[in-house]
Amino acid sequence: MIALAVDDLAKNFGGVAALAGVSLEIGIGERRVLLGPNGAGKTTLFHAISGNVMPSSGRIRLFGQDITQLRSDRRARLGLARTFQITNLFPRLTVLDSVLLAIGGACGRPWQLLPPLSSHRSLDDQAHRLLDQWGLAGTARRVVRNLSYGEQRQLELVLAIAGEPRLLLLDEPTAGLSPAETSRVVAMVQALPRDMTILIIEHDMDVAFELADRIAVMHQGRLIAEGDEAAIRANPQVTEIYLGAE
Amino acid sequence: MIWVIHVLNGIAIGMLLFLLAAGLSLIFGLMKILNLTHGSFYLVGGYIGLTVMQRTGSFALALLAAAAAIALLGAVIERFVLRRFHLDELPQTLLTFGFLFIFADLSLWIWGGDPVMVRQPRILAGSLPMGDYGYPIYRLFLIAVGLVVAGALWWFQEHTRLGTMLRAGVDDAEIARALGIDVSLLFTLIFAVGAALAALGGVLAAPILSLYPGADFDALILAFVVVIVGGLGSLKGALVGALLVGLLDDFGKAFFPQFALFTVFVPMAFILVVRPTGLFGRR
């Protein structure tokens, strides 16, 4: 079964083609890493998949359902979650409140305003368990903007997985992290349930090869290579882009 | 022929609105400040012009004095108060709101509560014969002034480096400084120019509308409607929006006199439903 199918997706920003006809298919449970130099269109692709940007043409199907015209919150309720390249958290809320919001958001009921009172306690427990499980034990009462950058990136990830999404989009999860923090994030991603499909944008080649089942390389809005680690390493176009870029 | 008269009236009022809205848009476009004190700049500018007219009888001097005084006032406010909250929306709003009330009270104190009108300058008095009617030359003068100012602003925006920056809506002070532009001076300058435009509007309006306590709020509302319709931060939007609102206001007053503000409400509601960022607004 295909988790995500992108059909000839294009996006123009006033004459500039950020995406020039991208097509890819990701199977359920697959870990796909998206590589490419800056400006290749990776984040634009993410925005199009998550609904933050509407494509100029093309189609996107999530588990067989056409989501091309759906708003981002609708897609989230269908099981799509993402992290942002620039940390996008709730600065003045506590970590606990943030996680409770993340859990509550995935409830899936469109008119959900007040979940049943009986679930208050269990939601709290669920939140604490998530924090303990993913390396943020004891931070529940702390205010988000007082966390360290590394902790914030971890929280960003926890918020995305709190709702048990079916498709997870990670936008440069290790950007700006120390080697120790990077290993922790890599371990987190590797520990995620195998039925969760994950698409990752990465700049760090080592991380990319460590996490990926398959890799896709983008350049100037197009997909120029796709395959496993060996295939990508052997691809002359890829080496040219990366050597040329350096 | 009566239609032509109404259209010309609408355009004349529209030009006044343009002066107001252009200032508002200019300030917002560069500094992301919604300047609520703008209404005060209009009214106090008008009052200063009135006082100068009363003392010297010179309309030209009134215009100059009002523009200069309000430009200075604007520069001081920007430099010493608003500067601290460059990127925070709510504090800026609160500050400019506060000044709006302070100036409202002060102008009532200084110039009293009776509505006043400024006498039309003699060279511009009289009317141009049009069919059976005579059309006031002063209003034609207003239209001319509006076109000149629009032209000057457009030229500045298209043909100077500063203008290009404004058009691009420079958000990054670093880039601006790299281009060799003194950002803090630019901000003060633009704020002063925006304020001066409002003041000019106030003096120019004084011979046909009156100056009264509350005119600052009324002017501010109309300026808001213009930028909502035309798009905040766009010069073209300010002009088109101003003309539209001016025409609607005039026709509204002619055909539905009790509901004048209502006919101004209609285009705003329409734009919000159809194109919320305004005709030429960004994003």
Added chain:
Amino acid sequence: MTGRIGSIVVCVVFVALMLALPHMVRPYYVGLATKMIIFALFAMSLDLLLGYTGLASLGHAAFFGVAAYAVALLILRAGVGGWIAFPAALVASTVTGALVAVLALRARGSYFLMITFALAQVVWSVAFGWRSFTNGDDGMPGVARPNFGWSLEGTDAFYYFVLAVVGCAALLLLAIVKSPFGRALRGIRESETRMQALGYDVWRYQFVAFVLAASFAGLAGALYAYFNRFVGPEYLHVIQSAEALIMVILGGAGTLVGPAIGAALIVFLEDYVSSLTQHWLLVLGSIYVLVTLFAPRGLVGLIVDYRQRRFEP
């Protein structure tokens, strides 16, 4: 633990004082206290919108005034009694809130500010200009207080009535902000995109918050109409909206109790200043500037900062 007990003690003392007030001060001050309580509700309703949802409205008086006018019009023009006028006023302000929300929520930030400002002034202009219906600038005197069994004509009786009504409303507001719905509003205030990405229909939450805020403002407006036994266009003017806004900011946005305190302070100050001079607007504007420069998080913010500095070096 002492923190919680301390808070409970303060609450109990406060409630006791409020209940005993009419026996402690002159009727004039009972009336002033009544006004403070009414505006505390008005300010708290705006706090729901501004402090909790992050939507800064410059036109909140529209709902306050619409309810007040609904009361006056129904009583004076339609001869309707208190049992109907009061709830009808709430319906009127709620519906107005919904209509304004539909338009204003088409935009954000500065546009939202301008739209709420402009729409409220439009409503004001209707009240001001439609003389045949609303008496225009002269306003509508002679609004009789409702008679729900006990007469509310007396200062003390009306004080207790307002205290009871606003007390219940305040508890309701507290429940709302502490609920998951309230948490979602705060999330929206912090990051709309993040909430959207988590699956929340942000517009819907903002809409409901706006309508709730309008309803509670309407409740305050109806009470005010009864309090003054008079309704005038100034209830709808931007100056009234500005007073509500500074009450929230002065007290501390996003705390509910802060705006209530802010309201009491501003009402008291206006009463005091107006007895000395006509330049209330000058004072109001200055408060805006001073609060923004020196206490942007309001009095509650100052207290919180002070305690943090004292107890957590």
